[in-house]
Amino acid sequence: EVQLVESGGGLVQPGRSLRLSCAASGFTFDDYAMHWVRQAPGKGLEWVSGISWNSGSIGYADSVKGRFTISRDNAKNSLYLQMNSLRAEDTALYYCAKERVGRAFDIWGQGTMVTVSS
Amino acid sequence: QSALTQPPSASGSPGQSVTISCTGTSSDVGGYNYVSWYQQHPGKAPKLMIYEVSKRPSGVPDRFSGSKSGNTASLTVSGLQAEDEADYYCSSYAGSIHVVFGGGTKLTVL
Numbered sequence: 746e747v748q749l750v751e752s753g754g755g756l757v758q759p760g761r762s763l764r765l766s767c768a769a770s771g772f773t774f775d776d777y778a779m780h781w782v783r784q785a786p787g788k789g790l791e792w793v794s795g796i797s798w799n800s801g802s803i804g805y806a807d808s809v810k811g812r813f814t815i816s817r818d819n820a821k822n823s824l825y826l827q828m829n830s831l832r833a834e835d836t837a838l839y840y841c842a843k844e845r846v847g848r849a850f851d852i853w854g855q856g857t858m859v860t861v862s863s
Numbered sequence: 864q865s866a867l868t869q870p871p872s873a874s875g876s877p878g879q880s881v882t883i884s885c886t887g888t889s890s891d892v893g894g895y896n897y898v899s900w901y902q903q904h905p906g907k908a909p910k911l912m913i914y915e916v917s918k919r920p921s922g923v924p925d926r927f928s929g930s931k932s933g934n935t936a937s938l939t940v941s942g943l944q945a946e947d948e949a950d951y952y953c954s955s956y957a958g959s960i961h962v963v964f965g966g967g968t969k970l971t972v973l
Contacts, residue, residue, distance in 0.1 A: 746867070757959075764956075778960065780962065782964075784909060788954050789866075789950075789952060789964065789965070789967035790901070790903075790909065790954075790964045790965060790968045791866075791966070792954070792962040792963060792964055795960040795961070795962065797960060797961070802959065802960045803960065804959055804960040804961045805866060806961075807864050840908060840909075841874075845911075845914070847897060847899070847914040847915040847918065848895070848897035848899070848914075848915075848956040848962065849897070849899035849911055849914035849915070849954075850901070850909070850911060850954075851911045851920060852900070853908040853909055854908065855908060
């Protein structure tokens, strides 16, 4: 079964750090680019960051550039998001998503919730 | 990296057709044929409905169709059914692995 499972979310104080993980299974992980997409409570989807299959191409939304770092370990079929200097506006459900041919996200995880609050 | 513009809401009666627009710029929607549409039911992860402007993934009913003209893409849902009631988001490739989403449209089946 093709699956993405996120973990690492939780309650964190402003200014602190958190590392999200996404475990992939059921497909050849290192064939595909991967992304993080977030959704604040009651709000829409926001693309956060993406990484190509070989980590040669990486991009960030302006809202997280300089604070978040995306990475992947193809040997472990895993995607990561290191989040530093967290702000209240980073509070959201963070989804891991697989990019298919056509620059679309065909597989999504169930999301991991990040709450930034003192 | 401005969000694509979608109407906040749309509605139609069962059996009718409804079209949702998604307006971007020449740097995203107008510059690439990589527009996607996602359906999201409450409490669920998004589901891919349309990719590359007008292609449907396996399992998506042909009641869902997509198109694009210039900087504006559209999703049409024909023969509306109760289960189509959901939030719909467009997205576009914006170059260098960047992607931009629309603000979302809440579709109500009357």
